[in-house]
Structures are given as structure tokens and as C-alpha cells.
Amino acid sequence: MPIDVSTVRKIAALARLRVEPAEEERMARELGAILTYVEQLQALDLEEIEPTSQVTEGAPPALRPDEARPCEVRDEALAEAPDRDGDYFRVPQVV
Amino acid sequence: MSPATSDWVERSAEEIAESVREGKATAEEVTRAFLARADSTAPRLATFLHRMPEEALASARALDARRARGERLGALAGVPIALKDNICTRGIPTTCGSRILEGYRPPYDAHVVERLAASGAVVVGKTNCDEFAMGSSTENSAYRPTRNPWDLARVPGGSSGGSAAAVSAREAALSLGSDTGGSVRQPAAFCGVYGLKPTYGAVSRYGLVAFASSLDQIGPFARTARDTALLFNAICGRDARDMTSRPEAVPIALDSLERGVKGLSIGIPRDILAGEGIAPAIRACFERAAAALRTAGASLVDVTLPHAKHAIATYYLVATAEASSNLARYDGVRYGLRAKDGNLTQMYEATRGQGFGREVKRRILLGTYALSAGYYDAYYLRAQKVRTLIRRDFATALEKADALLFPVTPTTAFPIGEKVDDPLAMYLNDIFSIPASLAGVPALSFPAGFDEAGLPIGLQLAGRPFQEETLLRVARAYEAADDAAARIPAIAKERA
Numbered sequence: 001m002p003i004d005v006s007t008v009r010k011i012a013a014l015a016r017l018r019v020e021p022a023e024e025e026r027m028a029r030e031l032g033a034i035l036t037y038v039e040q041l042q043a044l045d046l047e048e049i050e051p052t053s054q055v056t057e058g059a060p061p062a063l064r065p066d067e068a069r070p071c072e073v074r075d076e077a078l079a080e081a082p083d084r085d086g087d088y089f090r091v092p093q094v095v
Numbered sequence: 096m097s098p099a100t101s102d103w104v105e106r107s108a109e110e111i112a113e114s115v116r117e118g119k120a121t122a123e124e125v126t127r128a129f130l131a132r133a134d135s136t137a138p139r140l141a142t143f144l145h146r147m148p149e150e151a152l153a154s155a156r157a158l159d160a161r162r163a164r165g166e167r168l169g170a171l172a173g174v175p176i177a178l179k180d181n182i183c184t185r186g187i188p189t190t191c192g193s194r195i196l197e198g199y200r201p202p203y204d205a206h207v208v209e210r211l212a213a214s215g216a217v218v219v220g221k222t223n224c225d226e227f228a229m230g231s232s233t234e235n236s237a238y239r240p241t242r243n244p245w246d247l248a249r250v251p252g253g254s255s256g257g258s259a260a261a262v263s264a265r266e267a268a269l270s271l272g273s274d275t276g277g278s279v280r281q282p283a284a285f286c287g288v289y290g291l292k293p294t295y296g297a298v299s300r301y302g303l304v305a306f307a308s309s310l311d312q313i314g315p316f317a318r319t320a321r322d323t324a325l326l327f328n329a330i331c332g333r334d335a336r337d338m339t340s341r342p343e344a345v346p347i348a349l350d351s352l353e354r355g356v357k358g359l360s361i362g363i364p365r366d367i368l369a370g371e372g373i374a375p376a377i378r379a380c381f382e383r384a385a386a387a388l389r390t391a392g393a394s395l396v397d398v399t400l401p402h403a404k405h406a407i408a409t410y411y412l413v414a415t416a417e418a419s420s421n422l423a424r425y426d427g428v429r430y431g432l433r434a435k436d437g438n439l440t441q442m443y444e445a446t447r448g449q450g451f452g453r454e455v456k457r458r459i460l461l462g463t464y465a466l467s468a469g470y471y472d473a474y475y476l477r478a479q480k481v482r483t484l485i486r487r488d489f490a491t492a493l494e495k496a497d498a499l500l501f502p503v504t505p506t507t508a509f510p511i512g513e514k515v516d517d518p519l520a521m522y523l524n525d526i527f528s529i530p531a532s533l534a535g536v537p538a539l540s541f542p543a544g545f546d547e548a549g550l551p552i553g554l555q556l557a558g559r560p561f562q563e564e565t566l567l568r569v570a571r572a573y574e575a576a577d578d579a580a581a582r583i584p585a586i587a588k589e590r591a
Contacts, residue, residue: 003464007464008460011460011463011464011467012444012460014463014467015419015423015447015459015460015463016423016426016440016443016444016447017444017447017448017451017456017459017460018444018445018447018448018449019448019456019460020448023453027456027457027460030457030518031457031460031461031464033518033519034411034457034461034518034519034522035461035464037407037408037411037519038408038411038412038474038478040405040408041405041408041409041412041477041478041481042473042477044405044477044481044484046477046480046481046484049480049483049484050480050483051476051479051480051482051483052479052480052482052483052486053309053479054309054339055295055296055309055486055533055534055535056295056296056339056341056535057341057535057560058341058343060338061333061338061341061342064335073202073203076185076186076202077202077429077430079202080199080200080202080429080430080431081429081430082427082428082430082431082432082433083433089428089429091428091439091442092437092438092439092441092442093438093439094438094439095438095439
């Protein structure tokens, strides 16, 4: 199913992903080709079929108690921050 | 008398570990041999994104000191191992082949990394891969392509191309990759080594950078069936930090791999073999392998996997949907690349626009679309239902057969650059590897032969959940009768 550039822009906005104007046509074409390919699934009769979201067999394992544990690597994790302010990650203003 | 230093690269992991445990060799001399090999071949193959010679020698010396104190060393003592760069190693760069994580050093080790340290394995480096494990050739690495040791103008496969090539060229005795739709099995086939995708849940994903959480599994690369089992044993089992990991995954007794195939039933899925596009050499190799297993005492039975033909379509909806969610975390806030641009939303868009390569963007957009309002039922939900049918196909086939035998790939390794411009053509490479991923069953690629150009051919065995032992037992029987796994690429025969 072909898709147009305006659809690419809408999805890109949802995904918070910038697609450069020079890339938009190509992306629309490639996505369109893949979506056309996956159309084959429309022909199947799936009326009575349950969806699989997890292939894990057997009973789910017991959950651990809901107890807080200290984070041992806090400083190491914060050290990776592009812009750190003490214990905070600094970002541009939200709006 | 111990073998010449350069010969350590020819030894199996099993032999190396035994020699180190018994004091017949030091971990340091073994490590030096593999480091020397990689010094020679890695620049040409581009297998590694980050080599770790100092860390490796320090680990090796520490092991030797422990042995000198009389301590008992682990099952992989002194064995050099390489890790795909989407496996978190504390303080060591982990890029996932992406610019968005350039320079990123995780603050923790993956579960498998902790297990390898406990077993005495020596990590020699992080290997190249398709960006965020998305690809079938390692050409999607944001850094550089890796080359196939059998023909440097060809791809090693992907996404775990670096890990497969490293073992093939003997830059490491073992390696780990990850397999979501074939990313361990396909490069194993292209590089002439063993590659196992464990049962979903057999190996903890804690510390594996997530691509598609219902499909991802870390898997071993090795040069013998027994070494594959040895590495699987070192990493399998329940981990409390991964709720999908299962206690049913238990180590394999290596001796049980020697039992041969008498009494085993091998299922041949004739419907997927009927497809066009399978290279004649692969088809011929497949028929020879089936006959060889029959001669060795297995019975062959025809089975069908009627919905396998929908596997690619199903996968490129399910996996991309999950990826669109998993890759939402790369936003420039807490780690990795940050692009400076306006307000917060603009920062997200610019960071992700600059930091992700084209294939990753394609898959995120596809997945976002498949999950979006108005399309969720038609695409994602529908694909999940087809997934149920594929799972059932395997369960039904595996009632009649102990293992299924079929190709891993439709062709042998293709030239670098041949398929990069046609995403769909690249996806069609995965036609034989995706079904087992969707079903969650274990699947093994084993070296089965070579084509007219001398390129490796791998074949695939798929089995019941948590029956990796059966797959390796069949592969071991084949290995005992055929020397495909023992052949060495020319680049690995060079003497320094």
C-alpha cells in the first residue's frame, strides 16, 4: 500500500524522529513497498485465532517482593549524561 | 610439551579450558596467541568496534594467579571470547553499531557477561554489528562493514557479522551474538561456523540492548558442536532480572552429544523447500545432509509449516512495532548523542534524526505506523495472530519429529553493496530464519558444506522448546561424518 510524504511526516512526528526533506520521498517509497508486501496477511482468515504477544511457555515466575533497593551505579549512570546538573539531567525547555 | 603459541588459535574452547585448568598452558599465553591473530586479521576484516587487549591480558594474568594459588577454575578458563557490541559491558564502550551511542559506557554488565567472568572466559573485544541488530549483512553498522573471512569482498552476514567472522578467523575461540530474526544463525552459515538461537527464555536478556523483546535471544558462535554446548551452558538459565528467562533451560551434558542419531526422527518441511530462490548448491547440500543423517540411523519424515510463507510479513510488523517502543529511549536526555536544537521536542527529533541510520529509521517508522490509531488492528494485531499459527505449525511438526532440518539462508554470502539499496530484497534473506524466531523454538545453524565458489553453506535444525541438546546431538553426528566445520578460511591460515 503506497504512502505519501505527508503520512511519513505524521509518523515521524509520532516517533519524534526527523526525516530530512531530501529523504522523505525515498522513505515514502521504501515504506510503501514494505507495507504492500505485508498486505498478504489481509487475505488470511484469522477469525478464531488468539494473538501471541509472548512465546514463553509455562507458568509465569513468582514476582519478587516490592522492596526498594539502592541504586549502586548512580554516579556512573549520571556520568554518561550529555548535560548534568548535580543529580539532574538538564534539558532544553519543554515548550 | 605444549603446542607452539600460534597453534592455540586452532584449539577448541574445550581443549583450551582443560589445558588452562590443568596447568598445561597459561591463560596469558593463550590470550596472547589470539590477540596476535586479531592484530593481523582484524584490521582487514573490521570485526571489532572495540578491542580489549589490556583488559584481556589482565584477566588472563588474574586467572593464572588464581590457578597458582590452587583455585579451581571454571568451564571456560582462559578461553578468549568476543561479544557483540549490543551486549552491555560495564565501563567498556557499547555502541550497538550506532552513532547515537558513540562513546557510551554502560554502568553495568549484562547477565551473560557476569556468567562468562565466573566461567573464566577472557573477553577480547566488542564486535561489529548492524545498527541496533537491524540487518542481515553488518552493512548497516554506522561505523564500517565487516568482511567475510572466506572472501573479503563479501558480507559476513548480520546482524552479528563481527562475532561470526571473529570465530571464523580464529580471532576468538568463541563469541556471543544476538538473534531476533536470524542474526546469529545467518552469519554463522555465511562464515562457516556454528550459531545457536536458544529457546526464547533460555538465556537472560538483562544487559542485551533491546530490539524486539518477544524475539531477542543471545546466542553462541563456536567452531564445534561441543564448544557450542559449552558456551550455551555457561550462559543459560533463569535470571531474576529478566522475567522472561526460564528455569527449564539447564546445561547440556557434553557426553550426551556423542549418542548419535539412531532412533531420532528428522522432519523435512517439504513445503518451504519447494520455494524458488534456494541456490542449487544449498539445495544439493541439504539433500546430501538429509541422506547422511539417514545413513547414520535417523529416520526422515515429511512435515509441513504451512504458515511459514507469511513469516517475513509477520516479523516486519511485530519486530518493528516492538523496536519502535524499545528505541524510544534514545532521546539525548540521559546518555549518548544529543543534538542541540530548540526546545525539548526539537532536541528529540534532531538527536534521533542524526543519530539513527536509515534502516533503523525505516523500522521505527514502520513499527510506529503499525501501532498507530486506525492501523493497530489491521497490522500489528493481525500479525500477532499469524504468529500464533506459525507457533502451532512448529508444535504440530515437532510432534512427529525430534528436530526439523531445512536451510538457514537461500544463498551463500553475497557481495558487499549488492543488497543495500533494496530493503525488501535484504529482508527476503531471512525467509528460513524468521519462522523459528516467531515460534520461540531453539534453532541451530551448523556448517554443512561449501558451494562452487568455496563459500560456506550452513543448514538449520529447529527443535522443541529447551531441547537444544537434541539439535547439537544431531549436528555432532553430522560433524563426525563431514569435515565442513573443520575447514579454515585462507586468512586464518596465515602464519605471522
